[in-house]
Amino acid sequence: MRVPQYVNKPFKSPVICKKSVSTTESPTPTQQMKAPAVVRPLSKRAPSDVAPSINKKAAQGVAYYSIMYRKRSTKKHKTWDGDGTAIEMSNGSFRFYKDDGRFFGSGSLGKGEDKFERIFTCSGCEVQLDHQIEDEQEVSKLEEILGSSTKSTNQIVKPSLGHKIKQGTSSRSPSPGIQVVHYLPTQKFKPVYRNSQSDSFESTPGAANARRFPPIFDPSQIEDPLIMNTFTGAECDVIVDPILSKHLRPHQRVGVKFMYDCVMGLSRPSQHEDDGKTSCLLQKTDEVQGCLLADEMGLGKTLMTIALIWTLLKQTPTPSKETTSQFGIPLQGLCNKVLVVCPVTLIANWKREFSKWLGLNRIGILTLDSKSTPEKDKLHVRNFLRVQRTYQVLILGYEKLLSVTEALQQESSSIGLMVCDEGHRLKNGQSKTLSALNSLDISRKVLLTGTPIQNDLTEFFTIIDFLNCGIMGNFSQFKRDYINPITRARDVNNKYNETIQTRGKDRTDELIDATKKFTLRRTADTISKFLPPKTDVVLFCKPTKSQIQAFEKILTNAQLDLSSITPSSSLALITLFKKICNSPSLISQDSYYLENIKSKSDLTGCLGLDSGKLRVLLALLENIRSSYPQEKVVIVSNYTQTLDIIQNILTSNRFAFTRLDGNTPTKERDRIVRAFNTVPSLFAFLLSAKSGGVGLNLIGASRLVLFDNDWNPAIDLQAMSRIHRDGQRRPCFIYRLLTTGCIDEKIFQRQLMKISLSFRFMGDQESSSSIKADDNLFETDDLKDLFTVLTSTKSNTHDLICACHGQKEHVSDSKVTAATMAETGAKGWTSAMDLMASMEKAESEKIAEKAALVQQCLVDYEHIETLKAHEIISEAALESQTDVTFAFIKSSKI
Numbered sequence: 001m002r003v004p005q006y007v008n009k010p011f012k013s014p015v016i017c018k019k020s021v022s023t024t025e026s027p028t029p030t031q032q033m034k035a036p037a038v039v040r041p042l043s044k045r046a047p048s049d050v051a052p053s054i055n056k057k058a059a060q061g062v063a064y065y066s067i068m069y070r071k072r073s074t075k076k077h078k079t080w081d082g083d084g085t086a087i088e089m090s091n092g093s094f095r096f097y098k099d100d101g102r103f104f105g106s107g108s109l110g111k112g113e114d115k116f117e118r119i120f121t122c123s124g125c126e127v128q129l130d131h132q133i134e135d136e137q138e139v140s141k142l143e144e145i146l147g148s149s150t151k152s153t154n155q156i157v158k159p160s161l162g163h164k165i166k167q168g169t170s171s172r173s174p175s176p177g178i179q180v181v182h183y184l185p186t187q188k189f190k191p192v193y194r195n196s197q198s199d200s201f202e203s204t205p206g207a208a209n210a211r212r213f214p215p216i217f218d219p220s221q222i223e224d225p226l227i228m229n230t231f232t233g234a235e236c237d238v239i240v241d242p243i244l245s246k247h248l249r250p251h252q253r254v255g256v257k258f259m260y261d262c263v264m265g266l267s268r269p270s271q272h273e274d275d276g277k278t279s280c281l282l283q284k285t286d287e288v289q290g291c292l293l294a295d296e297m298g299l300g301k302t303l304m305t306i307a308l309i310w311t312l313l314k315q316t317p318t319p320s321k322e323t324t325s326q327f328g329i330p331l332q333g334l335c336n337k338v339l340v341v342c343p344v345t346l347i348a349n350w351k352r353e354f355s356k357w358l359g360l361n362r363i364g365i366l367t368l369d370s371k372s373t374p375e376k377d378k379l380h381v382r383n384f385l386r387v388q389r390t391y392q393v394l395i396l397g398y399e400k401l402l403s404v405t406e407a408l409q410q411e412s413s414s415i416g417l418m419v420c421d422e423g424h425r426l427k428n429g430q431s432k433t434l435s436a437l438n439s440l441d442i443s444r445k446v447l448l449t450g451t452p453i454q455n456d457l458t459e460f461f462t463i464i465d466f467l468n469c470g471i472m473g474n475f476s477q478f479k480r481d482y483i484n485p486i487t488r489a490r491d492v493n494n495k496y497n498e499t500i501q502t503r504g505k506d507r508t509d510e511l512i513d514a515t516k517k518f519t520l521r522r523t524a525d526t527i528s529k530f531l532p533p534k535t536d537v538v539l540f541c542k543p544t545k546s547q548i549q550a551f552e553k554i555l556t557n558a559q560l561d562l563s564s565i566t567p568s569s570s571l572a573l574i575t576l577f578k579k580i581c582n583s584p585s586l587i588s589q590d591s592y593y594l595e596n597i598k599s600k601s602d603l604t605g606c607l608g609l610d611s612g613k614l615r616v617l618l619a620l621l622e623n624i625r626s627s628y629p630q631e632k633v634v635i636v637s638n639y640t641q642t643l644d645i646i647q648n649i650l651t652s653n654r655f656a657f658t659r660l661d662g663n664t665p666t667k668e669r670d671r672i673v674r675a676f677n678t679v680p681s682l683f684a685f686l687l688s689a690k691s692g693g694v695g696l697n698l699i700g701a702s703r704l705v706l707f708d709n710d711w712n713p714a715i716d717l718q719a720m721s722r723i724h725r726d727g728q729r730r731p732c733f734i735y736r737l738l739t740t741g742c743i744d745e746k747i748f749q750r751q752l753m754k755i756s757l758s759f760r761f762m763g764d765q766e767s768s769s770s771i772k773a774d775d776n777l778f779e780t781d782d783l784k785d786l787f788t789v790l791t792s793t794k795s796n797t798h799d800l801i802c803a804c805h806g807q808k809e810h811v812s813d814s815k816v817t818a819a820t821m822a823e824t825g826a827k828g829w830t831s832a833m834d835l836m837a838s839m840e841k842a843e844s845e846k847i848a849e850k851a852a853l854v855q856q857c858l859v860d861y862e863h864i865e866t867l868k869a870h871e872i873i874s875e876a877a878l879e880s881q882t883d884v885t886f887a888f889i890k891s892s893k894i
């Protein structure tokens with residue numbers, strides 16, 4: 001019997017790969033209809049072809065790479081023919097294997113050549129390394145395949161009638177480590193469903209016994225199958241391809257099912273909790289078809305989305321005779337085409353992830369070249385939509401989208417799913433990108449973001465309405481029903497108005513309940529057990545004399561009217577103060593200083609390079625280099641000028657580094673990142689937070705220094721999660737440097753307040769009553785406070801939340817009151833009456849609220865004053881840090 005398997009070569013017309021499978025008897029047509037898929041093992045190879053003593057070599061430090069290869073050609077626009085694996089031997093040479101494990105050549109690098117840039121030629125082929133395979137499981141699979149298998153790559157096992165289908169290998173087996181599934185139906189598989197309403201289990205839910213088509217994978221043959229939920233009327237079970245499901249972590253299985261339910265319009269009962277293990281019978285209401293996956297960074301949103309895309313491209317719960325072969329094998333999935341829109345810097349990352357998890361010879365991915373003309377782009381898009389089997393996924397940058405909208409509009413109904421990565425970009429209802437996306441006729445949408453929707457309900461409405469148009473009514477209704485009552489309840493003047501408070505709380509709960517249907521957010525803690533421990537270190541760095549002088553002189557001469565100060569009128573001064581925190585030398589180029597201060601005050605004496613944070617940074621880098629020579633450091637700043645200063649310091653202290661900022665061309669980024677992750681001598685990576693924070697994988701480093709902070713905590717969080725992510729092997733240290741008592745600290749405190757607020761909304765249902773619609777953290781008093789320089793404090797943040805002595809204590813709830821007292825001047829023992837009186841003051845209430853919000857984010861941190869002796873100090877490379885006045889340290893090991 002001949003079973004078709006569709007192999008879509010990325011840059012070629014697809015081929016139907018006719019594969020023979022042997023059994024001793026052919027099944028009857030009815031048997032064929034019901035037979036399960038058989039998961040076949042990896043190809044076996046003869047010892048003669050075996051990579052020489054792989055395991056031994058691995059122990060000696062050989063490395064594995066995924067490769068792409070093609071026949072040699074003189075064509076101008078070359079494309080790749082297939083994937084494979086390379087082994088870098090201990091002598092530096094490379095041995096190349098096709099994805100079925102066949103050895104096909106070897107090559108070596110010339111002096112100074114970059115292994116990822118080099119195109120090797122051997123056996124009539126051109127080969128390029130794609131990425132290093134570091135995952136232990138993957139490496140051991142490769143060792144197994146390349147090292148211990150027997151040769152039968154071209155062996156075709158023929159089916160024989162009526163017998164169990166034998167396992168064999170194919171002439172086109174996929175990437176190493178991947179199991180081949182043959183679409184052969186048997187009678188064995190009877191899925192068990194849970195009825196989500198009643199919690200009872202049944203083997204034939206609703207009309208399931210009327211299912212006419214067998215699933216393409218047999219769950220009984222798959223270890224830990226991932227079976228999608230179903231609905232009455234479904235004709236076929238949908239099971240995630242085991243080549244992907246075997247990699248998914250528990251939270252990712254739940255995530256894939258959640259997204260599937262949303263885009264399929266399946267409604268979960270409100271109390272429904274999916275463990276990702278059972279398939280449930282849900283109601284198909286089509287009320288929602290858009291999904292917001294707002295998991296924190298690093299949880300693998302890309303892999304989850306790839307699993308969804310691949311499932312929908314290959315399978316459908318409602319096949320028909322026309323869309324299946326005579327054996328009931330689906331010839332097409334629910335979606336023919338998928339559109340992925342993302343920031344341009346992430347296009348390569350998406351493609352790499354598709355390649356990593358599926359291999360690019362399984363799926364056709366089209367990306368538009370950033371250099372091509374709008375005309376060419378339109379042509380490519382039209383071809384993508386019209387030509388059936390060459391490409392299934394189009395990955396586009398948001399910027400390109402506008403130039404191809406018209407072409408997409410013409411055939412957008414053929415796109416079955418749209419994915420918007422870093423989707424918080426769409427929160428502005430007036431944006432052209434949003435209207436371009438809205439003009440496409442695509443109902444199934446997935447929006448990915450690691451950034452919480454920051455308490456702005458107007459922006460949240462924009463995103464909700466984009467995903468599921470009209471689900472919350474129109475904007476005026478939403479404003480009336482949710483924004484107004486929630487905002488009113490937040491107003492301090494209504495704090496004791498019970499009616500307003502109750503209404504606000506009810507509306508908040510209602511909103512959370514309504515959006516829960518299509519919103520999923522999990523925190524980074526979910527994945528922490530799969531990662532090495534992480535230690536967060538907040539270092540308060542003593543400002544230098546010239547920094548303090550600079551603050552004072554500028555404040556005196558700025559002549560700010562503090563009673564009428566507004567965020568916009570003070571923005572330039574805020575920026576100047578932030579620069580002084582980094583290095584007073586930045587003042588001399590600052591436009592506010594040049595225009596308003598320079599003529600009034602002579603600051604020449606305090607324009608030196610030196611700053612508290614630079615001193616701490618340099619000492620930290622020296623400590624790391626001498627005590628942990630294997631480790632690398634990422635240094636992040638929001639300012640390229642600051643990066644320039646740090647770059648000079650690195651150069652004069654002979655630290656080898658590389659750098660990525662807004663001026664780095666997109667095509668260079670990948671090479672820079674790869675070089676940093678792989679070249680041992682590169683010690684530091686200078687990164688601009690805004691231009692490079694998103695999507696980068698810098699797991700070559702295990703330490704990261706956040707030199708300054710942004711108002712938006714999401715930007716800092718993005719940057720910080722570049723090293724502590726899947727693939728990281730070493731314990732990680734994240735250092736945040738703050739100038740003690742200065743604007744740095746105030747920004748940090750506001751960030752923590754923002755994080756607390758958004759956490760309440762997005763994640764913590766219990767405290768959802770505290771949702772605040774308007775994140776108005778900039779009242780006049782706050783602004784005044786920003787410019788206050790507290791020279792006597794060791795940490796203003798610590799003063800705010802705690803009154804301990806900085807000897808490894810942790811903050812606890814009970815300490816907030818004490819801290820509040822300290823801040824309001826009520827030091828020492830105070831009678832209950834006095835305390836009551838002072839707490840009634842509006843001012844102290846505000847401080848208490850601020851302290852509570854800040855404290856919420858700092859629970860579990862150890863408080864350490866002037867780095868009192870403690871074992872973490874040496875692990876964190878903080879010995880002899882005389883410029884650190886205080887530290888908060890939290891280790892995930894605690």
Ligand SMILES: Nc1ncnc2c1ncn2[C@@H]1O[C@H](COP(=O)(O)OP(=O)(O)OP(=O)(O)O)[C@@H](O)[C@H]1O
Pocket residue numbers: 135247248249252295296297298299300301302303353356449450694695697721725726727
């Ligand atoms: N189950 C897994 N096993 C091994 N590696 C994984 C797994 N899931 C994800 N990864 C890897 O973890 C890294 C982070 O994943 P990914 O970029 O998808 O996270 P994310 O949630 O999109 O984060 P961000 O918002 O920062 O981009 C990637 O290199 C990815 O290949």
